[in-house]
Amino acid sequence: xxxxxxxxxxxxxxxxxxxxxxxxxxxxxxxxxxxxxxxxxxxxxxxxxxxxxxxxxxxxxxxxxxxxxxxxxxxxxxxxxxxxxxxxxxxxxxxxxxxxxxxxxxxxxxxxxxxxxxxxxxxxxxxxxxxxxxxxxxxxxxxxxxxxxxxxxxxxxxxxxxxxxxxxxxxxxxxxxxxxxxxxxxxxxxxxxxxxxxxxxxxxxxxxxxxxxxxxxxxxxxxxxxxxxxxxxxxxxxxxxxxxxxxxxxxxxxxxxxxxxxxxxxxxxxx
Numbered sequence: 001x002x003x004x005x006x007x008x009x010x011x012x013x014x015x016x017x018x019x020x021x022x023x024x025x026x027x028x029x030x031x032x033x034x035x036x037x038x039x040x041x042x043x044x045x046x047x048x049x050x051x052x053x054x055x056x057x058x059x060x061x062x063x064x065x066x067x068x069x070x071x072x073x074x075x076x077x078x079x080x081x082x083x084x085x086x087x088x089x090x091x092x093x094x095x096x097x098x099x100x101x102x103x104x105x106x107x108x109x110x111x112x113x114x115x116x117x118x119x120x121x122x123x124x125x126x127x128x129x130x131x132x133x134x135x136x137x138x139x140x141x142x143x144x145x146x147x148x149x150x151x152x153x154x155x156x157x158x159x160x161x162x163x164x165x166x167x168x169x170x171x172x173x174x175x176x177x178x179x180x181x182x183x184x185x186x187x188x189x190x191x192x193x194x195x196x197x198x199x200x201x202x203x204x205x206x207x208x209x210x211x212x213x214x215x216x217x218x219x220x221x222x223x224x225x226x227x228x229x230x231x232x233x234x235x236x237x238x239x240x241x242x243x244x245x246x247x248x249x250x251x252x253x254x255x256x257x258x259x260x261x262x263x264x265x266x267x268x269x270x271x
Contacts, residue, residue: 024169031168034116038123040067042160044116045169048108058111059100061204064122066097069193069227073125086121090114096200138191138227138255139173142262146174149263154270155179161188165211175220178270187269188220191227192240198232202239209243221245221269228252245269 020035030048037043049057065075065083073079080094087094092101092114099118101111139159146157154176161175173191178184190208192201205224212218222244226232229249241247246265250257 022169024164024167029167032112033169034112036116036120038064038067038120039126040123042067042123044119046112046115046119047168048112051102054104055102056105056108056111057100057102058108058115059098060115060119062096062098062200064099064119066193068122068125079125083118083122087118090117092118094118138225138250138258141255141258142174142189142191142225145259145262146176146266149266150176151270153179153184163188163212163215163217165208165215165217166213167211170208170211172220176266176270181219184270185221186219187223187266188217189223189225191225193227194231198236202232202236205240206243223248223265223269225258226250227255 017035022033024031029050032046032048034044034046045060045063047059047061049059051057068075075083075097084094087099091110092099094100099115099122101107101114103111143157143159150157156177158175158177159173161172163170163172172188174189176187176189178186190205192205194201209222224240224244224247226237226240226247226249228251229237230251232249237247237249246269248258248261248265
């Protein structure tokens with residue numbers, strides 16, 4: 001019987017991780033994309049910020065809980081406590097909807113894996129979640145509407161599209177790619193839930209827009225869909241509107257409206 005070569009398996013796994021990890025760096029900050037899939041088919045992104053020469057904050061930028069909201073899961077008090085306990089079990093904490101760990105250089109690897117595990121475990125909330133039709137995830141409504149709207153000159157409608165900015169990678173929730181960009185615009189949609197404060201979301205969106213300046217993606221028509229708009233500061237909504245070709249403000253309970261108005265708005269976006 002052939003004896004399993006354990007060292008070769010270890011080496012193979014290390015090589016797989018080496019190939020699968022992507023990194024974007026600027027000065028002392030990094031964003032790692034790990035070859036770890038969540039149940040909603042995303043790779044985990046981890047942000048590493050250097051605060052002091054030998055002190056770092058490692059976090060998921062709030063993306064995990066924002067994804068839960070977009071998928072139609074409300075963060076109730078019991079869910080929050082459950083997620084806080086998950087974070088604690090991995091040596092992390094949940095602060096303003098962000099999984100994070102503070103550490104020195106020697107603890108960086110452990111901190112990265114801790115936050116990655118938190119981000120992965122949080123998405124298990126999606127398993128068995130059966131939303132009522134009234135609370136169907138906004139992303140599902142948008143995706144279905146875009147597929148129905150898709151004209152012949154749009155060759156694909158893609159979800160969760162990664163764009164590489166000058167400093168960090170970013171995601172648009174949906175991108176409709178034009179077959180001929182000289183004739184029609186490619187349009188990029190960003191869904192903005194108030195998952196950890198409208199002002200913070202607006203600032204994050206502003207950073208995305210500024211970070212893709214002078215790149216190919218800066219030519220895309222940007223469409224921001226703001227959910228639970230009644231909870232947003234007016235100044236935050238104005239900031240987002242100033243950085244987008246079109247915005248759609250949806251108050252709680254108005255999610256169904258997106259199916260009625262999105263086709264007309266998309267025609268404007270790509271014209």
